[in-house]
Amino acid sequence: MSGRRWMMAAAALVAVLQIGFLASMITGRAAVLRDGREVVLAVEPVDPRDLLRGDYVTLSYNISRVPAALFPEPPAQEGDEGRRTVFVRLKPDENGVFQPVAARYDAKPEGAPAPDEVDIRGSTRSRWTADPYSISIRYGIERFYVPEGEGRAIESNLAERTFRMKVAVGEDGAAQIKSFHDGETMLYAEPLY
Structure with missing residues (x-):
């Protein structure tokens, strides 16, 4: 009996x-949505023939490719193709769209x-490349889920409108x-929970 208990x-x-x-996963996401700093990014089409995969759209942003010149130095191990953490400092332009102004591997850019x-x-x-190349960065926000059947309209309009x-x-x-x-x-808003 004690074994069963x-x-x-x-x-x-x-x-x-x-x-x-x-x-903890849900509350962590909700905390960022509730308390995080709001930024606006321009959406760019990835490939007009392959944006819709089921009920989500794959997106790219104006900050998905960051100029290599914004990095103060290459990563410690040149040619290292492993996954590296990157921090990109963003600042709004005159239209309110945030643009990259500095970047750094493994730590936030210097200065507050x-x-x-x-x-x-x-x-x-x-891989690190010299100027004038850019570095491709993923932020975990490249997949956007849409209500079933509504992705085609987004797909067809993505390259035509802002x-x-x-x-x-x-x-x-x-x-x-x-x-x-x-x-x-506003087309869609993510619920807090």
């Missing part, structure tokens, strides 16, 4: 740990960001999609 207690403990892990700037964290698998994405950026640089806009019209 022990098994029940162990099963309950495992269930509580699993629920706690899932809850100005009040209108924000540091976003991404990763790259690109789309923007509002993104929340946490203190640690983590980014979460907040809302998707066609010009000034």
Whole structure:
């Protein structure tokens, strides 16, 4: 009988740990959406023939390729093609769209960001290349889920009109999609939970 109680207690403990892990993931995402700094990014088409895959659209942004000149120095191991963490400092232009102004491997750019700037964290698998090349960076916001059947309209209009994405950026640089806009019209908003 005591063996059965022990098994029940162990099963309950495992269930509580699993629920706690899932809850921490959800609350972490919600914290960035609720408290993160809001930035606006220009959406760029990746490939007009391959944007829609099921119920999501693959996107690229104006910050997806960062000029190599914004990095103060190459990574410590030249030619290293492993995944590297990259921090990119963004600043809004005259249209309110955030643009890269500095970048650095493995740590935030030196100096504190100005009040209108924000540091976003991404990763790259690109090899370091000399000027005038750029570094491709992924921020974890390249896939946007849309209601079933509505992706085709976005796909057909993406190259023709101005789309923007509002993104929340946490203190640690983590980014979460907040809302998707066609010009000034909000098409979709991500729920907090």
